[in-house]
Amino acid sequence: MQHYDAIAIGSGQAGTPLSRKLAESGLKTALIEKRWVGGTCVNDGCSPTKAMIASAKAAWSVYHNKSLGVITDHFYVDFSAIIKRKDDIVHRMRSSSEKSIQETKNLDLFYGTATFSGNKEITVTLNDGGTAVFTADKFFINTGEKPSVPKIDGIESVDYLTSTSIMELDSIPEHLLVLGSGYIGLEFGQMFKRFGSKVTIIEPSGRILKKEDADIAEEVTKVLKEEDIPVLTNTKAKSVTENGDHIAVTVDENGKETVLECSHILVATGRRPQTKELGLDKTGVDVDEKGYIKVNDKLETSAAGIYALGDVKGGPAFTHISYDDYRIISENVISKGNASTKDRLVPYCMFIDPQLGRVGITEQEAREQGLDILVATIKNDSVARSIETGDERGMMKAVIDAKTKQILGASVLAEQGGEIVTILQMAMMGNVTYDRLMNGVFAHPTYAESLNNLFMTLEQ
Known part of the structure; x- marks a missing residue:
């Protein structure tokens, strides 16, 4: 049995930086990973899928470019090359993350499956054989989710x-x-x-x-x-x-x-939390009816000294939220701060093409809450940059508080929609009212400039 000051279970986008930060602060730390360093984002999610989506966009562009006067007589999709490029990107990112862990003093990395065998004790079935028992003062669970398969006959x-x-x-x-x-x-x-x-x-x-x-x-x-x-x-x-x-x-x-x-x-x-094999019944950690770990706004579970970060706790299942969970824990545990998940903005982007960038509340949510709102919309066939690039698909939309003129939420379905909605997110973070964006001077012709036109629709 070996004792640590802190143990992180799962090396996703919260567990990896947190374990390093804990070790760098002087705490003897262990990181347990049952598969590969990097979690879903690096190995199965964000990075590999967006690499493949880039290849798919290039294939679509061959047909689309005909409308721009660029004709390609023949092309083919080399799927094996697409997969190889995806794998190369994954291995590059995974190796970089693993190297940073191994070079961190006070941090030990173990590959295996962790199960709580006591309140502050885990038994790890090591991937290379055998088992190990560890105890710690604090545990940080970052085991994420996995695909859920519905009950369909056959x-x-x-x-x-x-x-x-x-x-x-x-x-x-x-x-x-x-x-x-x-x-x-x-x-x-x-x-x-x-x-x-x-x-x-x-x-x-x-x-x-x-x-x-x-x-x-x-x-x-x-x-x-x-x-x-x-x-x-x-x-x-x-x-x-x-x-x-x-x-x-x-x-x-x-x-x-x-x-x-x-x-x-x-x-x-859908997806479901990876909590079943953790043996949480031995810890006093409460889970909901779906198996997600219950936490408060400081990511503390019902058991003292045990925290949950990322998708395993439910809520928005995004890499950037998992990383923000790490920042909250780091601030509170290491720096003795008072960070909280309360009222944090949750931006996200769906990487279909065109992208759907989102932040804040939707119009339907605002109306369900009975808020007094203004709604600005514009189709991309009225956006100069969209017309010039030959991609007029989609629209932009913003929900505004009618009294304060503050932006409450936005949806941008457009080329680089994720980047455009970030401008609106920054306005929300800085309490910049919609009329200031409407009258702002943005470089022409850019997608950002279309925000002038979006909010001008409220003045017509």
């Missing part, structure tokens, strides 16, 4: 894909059926359509992106339709069977049972 009898396994394919699917129209489903659906797959997306609800405003969801649907990606709403998978070289999926579509045939199924119906 789903376990076929070789279905998840957001992890789909990136290990060695060939492009003939027909990819996507279960779910959330971020994962839409990003992978559009990506593989651009690589050459036939793609069908099914969604049990009446529309995609239920948490976004209806007009934004409608614009995204229009983008998918333009790329010949059908989205079957009010459609639920009932059963799955193998049919020779293909897979037959029986679906309930608006109360009518039909059969869809495909070569591959991507299950993109």
